[in-house]
Every structure is written in structure tokens, then in C-alpha cells.
Amino acid sequence: MEGEILKGHLDMIVLAALAAGPAHGYGVIQEIRRRSGGAFDLPEGTIYPALHRLEKAGLLSSRWTNGDSGRKRRVYSLTRRGDRALIEQRAVWDRFADAIRGLLGSAGHATA
Amino acid sequence: MPQPDSIAEYLDELSRELAFDPALSRRVRHEVHDHLCETVDGETGEAAAGAEQRAIARFGCPREIAAQYKALAIHTRIRQAGVIVILAVAAIFFAMEGRVVWYAFVKWPVSPELQALGAALLPVDRYAFLTAAVFAIGGWLYGLRLSIPADHRLTSRRRLRRCQFLAAAATIAVAVSVALEAFLTSLRLLETGFSSSAILPIASVVLELGLAAAVAVYLRNTGRRLDRCTADS
Numbered sequence: 001m002e003g004e005i006l007k008g009h010l011d012m013i014v015l016a017a018l019a020a021g022p023a024h025g026y027g028v029i030q031e032i033r034r035r036s037g038g039a040f041d042l043p044e045g046t047i048y049p050a051l052h053r054l055e056k057a058g059l060l061s062s063r064w065t066n067g068d069s070g071r072k073r074r075v076y077s078l079t080r081r082g083d084r085a086l087i088e089q090r091a092v093w094d095r096f097a098d099a100i101r102g103l104l105g106s107a108g109h110a111t112a
Numbered sequence: 113m114p115q116p117d118s119i120a121e122y123l124d125e126l127s128r129e130l131a132f133d134p135a136l137s138r139r140v141r142h143e144v145h146d147h148l149c150e151t152v153d154g155e156t157g158e159a160a161a162g163a164e165q166r167a168i169a170r171f172g173c174p175r176e177i178a179a180q181y182k183a184l185a186i187h188t189r190i191r192q193a194g195v196i197v198i199l200a201v202a203a204i205f206f207a208m209e210g211r212v213v214w215y216a217f218v219k220w221p222v223s224p225e226l227q228a229l230g231a232a233l234l235p236v237d238r239y240a241f242l243t244a245a246v247f248a249i250g251g252w253l254y255g256l257r258l259s260i261p262a263d264h265r266l267t268s269r270r271r272l273r274r275c276q277f278l279a280a281a282a283t284i285a286v287a288v289s290v291a292l293e294a295f296l297t298s299l300r301l302l303e304t305g306f307s308s309s310a311i312l313p314i315a316s317v318v319l320e321l322g323l324a325a326a327v328a329v330y331l332r333n334t335g336r337r338l339d340r341c342t343a344d345s
Contacts, residue, residue: 026150044147044172048144049180052140052181
């Protein structure tokens with residue numbers, strides 16, 4: 001998957017990964033990898049600034065917990081604003097995907 | 113740039129890159145430490161050899177990661193500048209008004225010469241303060257409209273500069289007003305001499321000067337950070 005395309009949708013991807021429930025950065029990356037069937041293999045370091053940015057924007061909240069290993073761990077969860085933003089982004093994406101599908105479909109028929 | 117060999121070295125390098133914000137640096141260090149340890153813990157058997165180096169390589173270059181945080185930090189700081197300037201202008205306004213009320217309350221004597229000078233300088237003082245208030249509110253409202261950057265490239269650089277300009281203009285205008293107030297207050301004190309009733313006017317002028325200076329320093333540092341951030345991106 002093209003990195004630049006992925007970066008353009010990083011916010012939506014991270015919000016979608018957290019829709020399943022609160023998770024720490026590593027958990028978010030694992031969830032993205034699992035739900036995308038391994039197609040979205042993002043550079044791991046890009047997720048943390050994205051989480052921080054989404055938190056600043058009020059779409060996520062976070063708190064420190066102690067993991068099973070005893071290490072401090074920052075756990076992120078969607079806020080109500082984040083929930084709403086994800087619903088909006090999903091609707092925009094659906095419209096976009098339908099339009100592209102229609103376009104590519106007709107292009108396929110035209111060249112056939 | 114060579115890749116660090118161990119998690120500790122990697123974290124040290126990342127902390128150095130994030131030194132512009134010590135609290136953020138500590139937070140990111142904890143998070144990344146947990147992440148890298150968990151990645152390494154997940155590799156067992158033969159895969160465990162070299163697991164640290166692979167985890168570090170997958171995580172990415174510390175400088176590039178820090179650049180993303182830096183863009184966000186400067187953006188947040190400039191938005192905060194709008195709020196800080198408006199709060200400072202409001203505090204200065206209340207300090208000035210409080211001094212006027214105090215003069216009336218203690219029936220502070222003023223010579224005709226000083227009254228004439230005060231009347232001549234008052235319009236300058238008022239317009240400087242009004243200008244400060246307009247720029248401060250404008251900068252604050254403009255800052256509210258700035259969206260958070262989606263990457264480290266600081267695409268809203270021009271808007272950040274405009275926001276910084278509005279905050280700086282407000283600070284200069286309020287500094288003019290404060291300087292005039294300080295000048296007139298010192299003339300009053302020279303006329304009447306020091307007494308216990310002079311403590312409040314002196315304290316209010318010191319507060320106003322301190323606030324104006326603190327905001328100017330904050331804006332200067334913010335400007336320097338923006339310059340550095342712009343040069344890096």
C-alpha cells in the first residue's frame with residue numbers, strides 16, 4: 001500500500017482502530033495490522049505523533065496505566081467528538097469510494 | 113545518520129530531539145520505551161537475536177518522529193500566545209482601572225501642570241490600549257481558526273506567522289500604553305512624595321510592566337521556535 005495514501009488517511013485509520021476500545025500505541029498498530037489483513041504496515045513511529053495530535057484536537061483522551069510488564073503505558077480512547085468525527089469520516093469515505101468505484105467501473109467498461 | 117544499537121541509545125537520541133519540550137520528551141520516552149520493549153518481547157526463539165535493532169529500524173528515525181511533534185508543539189504554542197496576550201491585556205486593563213479608582217478613593221492631589229500633561233497624553237494612551245485590545249482579540253480569534261497540522265511540514269506556516277504578528281502588534285501597543293501609564297504614575301509620585309497610599313499604584317505599574325515584558329519574552333521565544341521549526345521542515 002502506498003505510504004503517502006496511507007498518511008493522508010492516518011487520522012481515520014487510527015480513530016477506526018480505537019473504535020474497538022481503548023488501546024495503547026502498540027495495541028493500535030497491532031489492531032490496524034490485524035484489521036487490514038497486514039495491508040496497512042505503517043512506520044510504527046508515525047502512530048505516536050498522530051495519537052498525540054488527535055488528543056490535542058480533542059478526538060482522543062489518554063491516561064497512564066501500568067501494563068502487565070510493570071512498565072508505564074499510555075492508553076488512548078475515543079472521546080465523543082472522536083466518535084462523531086469517525087462517523088463523519090466514514091460517510092465521506094463511503095461516498096468517495098462509491099464515486100471511485102463507479103469511475104473505475106465505467107473506465108473498465110469503456111476500454112473493454 | 114547511523115542507527116542506534118540499543119533501545120536505551122535510541123531513547124536517548126529521541127529525547128535529545130524532543131528537548132524543546134521536556135514534559136513531552138518524558139512522555140514520549142515512556143511510550144516509545146514500552147512500545148519497543150513489547151515488540152522485542154514478542155520475538156522469541158531464533159528471531160530474538162537482533163530483535164532490538166529490528167524494532168528500532170521499524171520504529172523510524174528519531175529526527176523525523178521529533179519533527180512531527182515539533183510542528184504540533186509550535187502550532188499549540190502560537191495558539192496559546194493568542195490566549196496569553198488577551199489575558200495579559202485584560203489584566204493590564206483591570207490594573208489601570210484599579211489605579212484610577214484608587215486615586216479617586218484617596219483623593220490623590222494632582223497639580224494643574226500634571227493634569228494638562230495627563231490630558232495631552234490620555235488620547236495616545238487610550239488609542240494604544242484600544243489598538244492592543246483589537247489586535248489581541250483578532251489574534252485570538254485567528255488562532256481559534258487554525259487547524260492542527262496533519263504532518264510535520266507546517267503547511268499553515270503563513271497563517272501561524274499572521275497569528276504571531278497580531279499577538280506581537282497587540283503587545284507593542286499595550287507596551288506603549290503601559291509605558292505612558294508608568295511615566296504619568298512616576299510624575300504623580302514625584303509630586304506628592306512616597307506614602308503608604310502610593311504602594312497600590314506602584315504595585316499596579318510594576319504588575320503591568322512585568323506582564324508586558326513577560327508576554328514580549330514569550331512571543332520572542334515563540335518566534336525563535338517557529339524560525340527553527342521552519343528551517344527544519
